[in-house]
Amino acid sequence: MTKGKTGNSKFLKAYNETYILNLIRVNKSLSRADISKATGLSPTAAGGIVSSLIEKGYLCENGTGESKGGRRPVMLELKKNSRYSIGLDVDVDSVTFILMDIKGRVVFEWSSALVDNRPAAVASLAAEEIERVLSDCRIHKDKLLGIGISVPGMVDAETRRVVLAPNLSWEDADFGRMLREKIELPVYIENEAMASAICENWIGACKSVDNFICVNIKSGIGAGIFTGGRPYRGTGGSAGEVGHIVVDENGLACGCGNHGCLETIVSTGRIVEKAEKLIKKGLKSQLNEIENVSKVRLSNIVDAARSGNQAAGGLLEEAAGYLGIALSYLVNTLNPSKIVLGKDFVVYGDLVMDTLRRVVDRKALKRPAANVEIAVSEIGERSSTLGAAIIPLKILFGS
Amino acid sequence: MTKGKTGNSKFLKAYNETYILNLIRVNKSLSRADISKATGLSPTAAGGIVSSLIEKGYLCENGTGESKGGRRPVMLELKKNSRYSIGLDVDVDSVTFILMDIKGRVVFEWSSALVDNRPAAVASLAAEEIERVLSDCRIHKDKLLGIGISVPGMVDAETRRVVLAPNLSWEDADFGRMLREKIELPVYIENEAMASAICENWIGACKSVDNFICVNIKSGIGAGIFTGGRPYRGTGGSAGEVGHIVVDENGLACGCGNHGCLETIVSTGRIVEKAEKLIKKGLKSQLNEIENVSKVRLSNIVDAARSGNQAAGGLLEEAAGYLGIALSYLVNTLNPSKIVLGKDFVVYGDLVMDTLRRVVDRKALKRPAANVEIAVSEIGERSSTLGAAIIPLKILFGS
Numbered sequence: 001m002t003k004g005k006t007g008n009s010k011f012l013k014a015y016n017e018t019y020i021l022n023l024i025r026v027n028k029s030l031s032r033a034d035i036s037k038a039t040g041l042s043p044t045a046a047g048g049i050v051s052s053l054i055e056k057g058y059l060c061e062n063g064t065g066e067s068k069g070g071r072r073p074v075m076l077e078l079k080k081n082s083r084y085s086i087g088l089d090v091d092v093d094s095v096t097f098i099l100m101d102i103k104g105r106v107v108f109e110w111s112s113a114l115v116d117n118r119p120a121a122v123a124s125l126a127a128e129e130i131e132r133v134l135s136d137c138r139i140h141k142d143k144l145l146g147i148g149i150s151v152p153g154m155v156d157a158e159t160r161r162v163v164l165a166p167n168l169s170w171e172d173a174d175f176g177r178m179l180r181e182k183i184e185l186p187v188y189i190e191n192e193a194m195a196s197a198i199c200e201n202w203i204g205a206c207k208s209v210d211n212f213i214c215v216n217i218k219s220g221i222g223a224g225i226f227t228g229g230r231p232y233r234g235t236g237g238s239a240g241e242v243g244h245i246v247v248d249e250n251g252l253a254c255g256c257g258n259h260g261c262l263e264t265i266v267s268t269g270r271i272v273e274k275a276e277k278l279i280k281k282g283l284k285s286q287l288n289e290i291e292n293v294s295k296v297r298l299s300n301i302v303d304a305a306r307s308g309n310q311a312a313g314g315l316l317e318e319a320a321g322y323l324g325i326a327l328s329y330l331v332n333t334l335n336p337s338k339i340v341l342g343k344d345f346v347v348y349g350d351l352v353m354d355t356l357r358r359v360v361d362r363k364a365l366k367r368p369a370a371n372v373e374i375a376v377s378e379i380g381e382r383s384s385t386l387g388a389a390i391i392p393l394k395i396l397f398g399s
Numbered sequence: 400m401t402k403g404k405t406g407n408s409k410f411l412k413a414y415n416e417t418y419i420l421n422l423i424r425v426n427k428s429l430s431r432a433d434i435s436k437a438t439g440l441s442p443t444a445a446g447g448i449v450s451s452l453i454e455k456g457y458l459c460e461n462g463t464g465e466s467k468g469g470r471r472p473v474m475l476e477l478k479k480n481s482r483y484s485i486g487l488d489v490d491v492d493s494v495t496f497i498l499m500d501i502k503g504r505v506v507f508e509w510s511s512a513l514v515d516n517r518p519a520a521v522a523s524l525a526a527e528e529i530e531r532v533l534s535d536c537r538i539h540k541d542k543l544l545g546i547g548i549s550v551p552g553m554v555d556a557e558t559r560r561v562v563l564a565p566n567l568s569w570e571d572a573d574f575g576r577m578l579r580e581k582i583e584l585p586v587y588i589e590n591e592a593m594a595s596a597i598c599e600n601w602i603g604a605c606k607s608v609d610n611f612i613c614v615n616i617k618s619g620i621g622a623g624i625f626t627g628g629r630p631y632r633g634t635g636g637s638a639g640e641v642g643h644i645v646v647d648e649n650g651l652a653c654g655c656g657n658h659g660c661l662e663t664i665v666s667t668g669r670i671v672e673k674a675e676k677l678i679k680k681g682l683k684s685q686l687n688e689i690e691n692v693s694k695v696r697l698s699n700i701v702d703a704a705r706s707g708n709q710a711a712g713g714l715l716e717e718a719a720g721y722l723g724i725a726l727s728y729l730v731n732t733l734n735p736s737k738i739v740l741g742k743d744f745v746v747y748g749d750l751v752m753d754t755l756r757r758v759v760d761r762k763a764l765k766r767p768a769a770n771v772e773i774a775v776s777e778i779g780e781r782s783s784t785l786g787a788a789i790i791p792l793k794i795l796f797g798s
Contacts, residue, residue: 154766163766211634223732227626234734235610236770241731244764246724249648258762325645329728332640333622335633363657365643367553367562371635 016041016049018398021058024076025103025397031065031073050076057082058102078102083396084143087389088126089150089192090175092117092167092219095126098382099133100389102145102396104203108133109382119162119173127182145396146186147179148388150195152220157237160189166255167219188391192216192384193240194231196342196377197224199387202394204379205340212338213330214377215242216384217323217345221263225334243267247325262326266319268298268344274315275301302348313351320352324359331364331372342377343384349376415440415448417797420457423475424502424796430464430472449475456481457501477501482795483542486788487525488549488591489574491516491566491618494525497781498532499788501544501795503602507532508781518561518572526581544795545585547787548575549594551619556636559588565654566618587790591615591783592639593630595741595776596623598786601793603778604739611737612729613776614641615783616722616744620662624733642666646724661725665718667697667743673714674700701747712750719751723758730763730771741776742783748775 016039023038024030030038036046053059060079064072083102088095096111112129114122126147134141153165162173176189190198197214200206206214206226214224221243225232233239243263244256251260264270275296304312327339341349353376361369377383415438422437423429429437435445452458459478463471482501487494495510511528513521525546533540552564561572575588589597596613599605605613605625613623620642624631632638642662643655650659663669674695703711726738740748752775760768776782 225732227631228629230627232626232733234767234770235736236734236766238764238767238770239732239734241734241764241767244731245728246762256764329644330732332643333624333638333729333732334631335635335638335640337634363645365637365640365655367635368633368637368640371633371637 013049013052015398016045017053018396020046020049021053021078022397022399024059024078029062029065029075029077031075033068033073035076081139082143083145084139085145085148085389085392086130087148087150087195087385087387087391088130089195089385089388090117090122090165090168091152095122095129096382096385097126097129097133098385098389099137099139100386100393102393104390104393106386106389108137109385117168119170119175120178123175123178123182126179130183141185144185146188146392147183148195148391149176149179149187149189150192150384150388151175151189152192152218152222154236154238154241155189155191157233157235162189163236163238186392186395188388188395190388190391191222191224191233191237191240193222194224194233195385195387195391196340196379196383197226197387198231198390198394199379199383200340200342200377201226202390203386204377204383205375206338209337211334211336212340213240213334213336214340214342214383215323215327215330215345216343217266217341218268218343221267223330227334242326242330245326245329247322262322265322266326271301271315271319272296272298275312278311278315298344298347302351305348305351316348316352317355320356321359324356325363327356327374328360328363328369331360331368335368336372339372339374340377341374342379343381346377346380412448412451414797415444416452417795419445419448420452420477421796421798423458423477428461428464428474428476430474432467432472434475480538481542482544483538484544484547484788484791485529486547486549486594486784486786486790487529488594488784488787489516489521489564489567490551494521494528495781495784496525496528496532497784497788498536498538499785499792501792503789503792505785505788507536508784516567518569518574519577522574522577522581525578529582540584543584545587545791546578546582547594547790548578548586548588549591549783549787550574550588551591551617551621553635553637553640554588554590556632556634561588562635562637585791587787587794589787589790590621590623590632590636590639592621593623593632594784594786594790595739595778595782596625596786597630597789597793598778598782599739599741599776600625601789602785603776603782604774605737608736610733610735611739612639612733612735613739613741613782614722614726614729614744615742616665616740617667617742620666622729626733641725641729644725644728646721661721664721665725670700670714670718671695671697674711677710677714697743697746701750704747704750715747715751716754719755720758723755724762726755726773727759727762727768730759730767734767735771738771738773739776740773741778742780745776745779 032047036043059076061074062077065075085100087098094111094113099108101107151165154163156163160176162170162175176187180187193216206212210229212226223240223242225240244261246258246260247262248260252264253259254261254264301312431446435442458475460473461476464474484499486497493510493512498507500506550564553562555562559575561569561574575586579586592615605611609628611625622639622641624639643660645657645659646661647659651663653660653663700711
């Protein structure tokens with residue numbers, strides 16, 4: 001772990017402030033002496049930085065700790081209402097928001113339906129929603145560290161433009177800039193699966209995991225990859241596009257030009273379509289639990305599977321089997337410690353995890369298969385919104 | 400770029416020594432003033448470190464540079480015969496060695512046939528060969544920084560044992576320790592494809608490339624992956640096992656339990672087998688150039704293809720097509736800047752590159768496909784031996 005650095009440059013001061021702020025975040029409560037000890041900085045130097053952080057409003061003193069021989073030390077912690085962050089997740093027909101405080105706690109959470117999901121319209125709506133909630137919560141804009149955005153598409157590594165978000169029909173959209181101009185705050189845009197991975201790494205199942213992959217399964221399928229403890233976005237920012245691994249050469253044509261891509265079989269839309277087809281074919285006995293709903297939803301299929309309906313269960317098992325094939329390639333290629341499956345998969349993961357695991361163990365090489373834990377995200381649907389809100393905090397804490 | 404650091408601890412001294420040594424390696428020749436300027440260290444501090452490096456025998460003064468107003472400065476460079484490194488590459492029936500000097504130049508290069516390729520026997524042979532060549536070249540063992548080893552198998556990330564090298568029939572072999580005990584020098588063991596990637600990154604096509612993949616194609620197929628400018632070995636050390644991506648669901652059974660793995664179609668052995676079958680079937684007109692050789696080799700097929708034999712060309716094209724499918728998954732998943740294809744592929748890469756590129760462009764997503772340059776290694780067969788020799792140098796230069 002990097003420690004405090006001595007010196008008098010502006011850079012070193014900023015470095016030490018960030019370092020100490022993160023130290024307090026991780027340890028929740030520390031005395032000045034603890035900080036001096038942990039950083040290797042002199043008590044005077046450490047004290048100076050603490051004073052500066054208190055002055056800037058990030059830290060506060062809160063009670064006294066246990067004495068180690070002398071006076072009981074004054075304890076320092078992150079100041080509850082000092083700073084906030086907002087994360088928003090853009091989906092096809094809605095935007096989900098999370099307002100988070102400096103301690104990483106969710107203060108408020110809401111979503112807003114999208115009538116028009118073109119970039120400019122979404123940016124206007126997001127800006128309005130954020131202003132409204134800040135006002136309702138009586139939080140001054142100055143206290144907002146920034147806005148993190150999660151989008152279901154490729155984000156250019158350099159320009160941070162949304163290169164392509166097929167389900168939103170966005171192409172080369174500078175959504176980040178649009179929102180920045182309206183809200184006049186720092187804005188950070190991220191691919192949805194990477195936002196989920198950031199969330200799992202900060203507060204979820206991958207806190208101290210260096211090499212892991214979050215695979216989000218919903219209308220599309222994408223992965224957020226961490227290598228060596230850091231987000232790996234690839235050269236252009238499009239790493240993790242695993243939805244187009246071919247898992248059935250004789251499968252349906254995909255928009256990408258291939259046949260039998262993972263997405264054409266395992267996406268939620270495709271599972272629902274298959275259920276609808278079964279119903280249309282009049283297989284009432286097979287899917288009788290859901291034949292009467294006007295529009296089949298994933299939840300109907302999952303409910304039916306849970307009540308023992310074999311056709312419904314079979315649809316989910318089949319999807320898990322194909323997902324297992326794609327995961328086996330990721331296991332062989334990246335040898336991760338963990339794969340976390342999120343979004344819609346969370347709803348039915350427990351039903352099919354055995355099948356999925358069996359396929360990975362059979363298809364991947366023995367050794368990397370033995371290395372990898374495969375789990376359903378415990379955070380669920382919110383992972384990308386939470387991850388988006390975490391981005392400005394990560395920058396503040398330099399971690 | 401990190402610069403020189405002020406301070407007086409042992410750690411800082413070692414850091415600055417390594418930093419300055421690498422600065423001189425990269426720039427070939429520098430004056431003390433250049434070093435002071437580049438590191439931000441005072442002339443006295445920089446001079447002290449230079450003196451220490453001269454004393455240790457790494458550096459020497461060599462002539463004077465151009466005057467910038469005063470006396471002509473004395474130039475410093477790496478001392479030619481001061482230190483050496485050895486790389487060795489273990490293959491099924493031979494070991495290849497490279498003796499490299501501190502400047503990265505190949506001093507001597509040789510190979511030795513293996514009668515017995517069990518780990519202990521290979522370690523004995525390697526130790527004898529190294530001692531013999533050092534003696535022949537009149538190099539004292541003290542001048543050897545260490546031995547880098549490249550093996551065609553998985554190397555455990557922590558213990559550095561060879562977990563599995565199928566073509567050598569090695570399983571859980573502590574080859575590094577065996578050689579270390581015999582040679583009494585630092586020994587570093589690495590997967591063959593990663594050794595090639597280290598070579599391409601140090602002296603080859605990927606010198607300043609952060610995200611790239613070296614795919615070695617011979618009896619097996621493996622990849623060395625760099626992410627963010629560093630080797631990515633995965634959690635257990637087995638990342639890059641791309642030979643078992645299924646590219647033909649109806650293909651032959653593979654030892655891994657799948658059907659139609661990349662290795663079962665594109666490995667050199669498999670291409671040769673297919674040629675042999677064509678000949679056995681009496682397709683003389685198709686492969687007449689090679690029907691008379693007693694044992695078909697890849698070179699026969701490539702020669703035939705070069706002289707316009709369509710059947711031979713077709714075999715190589717077919718292999719390239721399947722390779723393209725696997726590469727398209729790597730392109731989508733890792734979005735690298737470069738893919739360098741090495742080992743046997745070097746012999747025929749130019750003949751099939753158009754096909755390969757076309758398949759990748761068709762199968763991978765447009766954007767990451769446009770990001771990636773696919774090239775045949777210009778270093779060729781020696782990349783892994785060179786990479787192995789580079790490992791001890793990388794440690795010396797801290798880069």
